[in-house]
Amino acid sequence: MSMTNANFPMDAEGRTYHVGIKRGELANRVLTVGDPARAITLARSLDGVDLENTPAKTIPANLFSYASHRGFLTITGTYKGVPVSIVAIGMGISMMDFFVRECRAVVDGPMLIIRLGSCGSLSDAAVGDICVPSGSYLVQRNYDFFAGDSDNASAKPYHLSKIFQADPEITKTLVKNMSAKLGDxxxxxxxxxxADSFYSSQGRQDLNFVDANQDLFTELVEHEPNTMTLEMETFTLYHLAKTSTTAPLGQSQVSNGESKSKNSIRAGACMMVFAQRKTNAFITKEDVVRVEPLAGQAVFDSLVEVQL
Ligand code: DUR
Structure with a gap:
């Protein structure tokens, strides 16, 4: 595929470089997940799916879908009559950045984005429980700390950012709808x-590397006593929602000398606890199969309930 415009590459059809979607293929209301298999499972809850004749792991034939060459999978249909999309993005803050920016570029008007992911739990939330974070901060390995210079005596091995908030209405709606499906x-x-790693910056001990992370959990709780979960994407979603502008594509956000205050993206997130970091328990396959579709329906219910 050949691209034009190095600043924001798109092909001749108007498809974005990594997610591969073009105008008209994505709804304003988006559920994003990591795992493409989860996206396909959740697509079974969309309108008009012939469940009997659609084998598991198969994208329902009545829905639009596009698998990009960089591992993004987009599925679009309706839920309770309202257009919604599901986008599987893989893992990590870079993939979240590709997804949010490229989706924003091909959708007109305001957007609602909710992530349904998995996480490690630092609270008493057990494997299979759902966590709905009202805010997120970033835990970033301080690369300079590990340079081996002598001038890092006072530096900390991990940077902890400020907290960026989810949209309060989305969070409240998610808690209500998750409770209805799974119990308070x-x-x-x-x-x-x-975190910028599944390992070092999530406090996992790995003797093959110098990670200086033995005290990380204590530092997280000192930074934010309500720290509940560790994962690898939500901060970037909340951060980009907060920094989203209302400027149409190609128009400067500061065209009149003032930055626009109203954000065009409102975001929320929820995650299934896969790893209980205090007890070291890990989720079973049976629990994933039980929780995933219910949590997905609660997200769809929230996406269509909140006004654009
Ligand atoms: N995840 C974590 N940490 C955990 C459990 C799940 O980061 O302990 C999430 C984030 C990432 C993927 O997408 O799952 C890594 O397995």
């Missing part, structure tokens, strides 16, 4: 920490 005692509120 399986739904948790608090703050998420997004």
């Amino acid at each position: 005692n399986h739904v948790w509120s608090g703050v998420n920490a997004t």
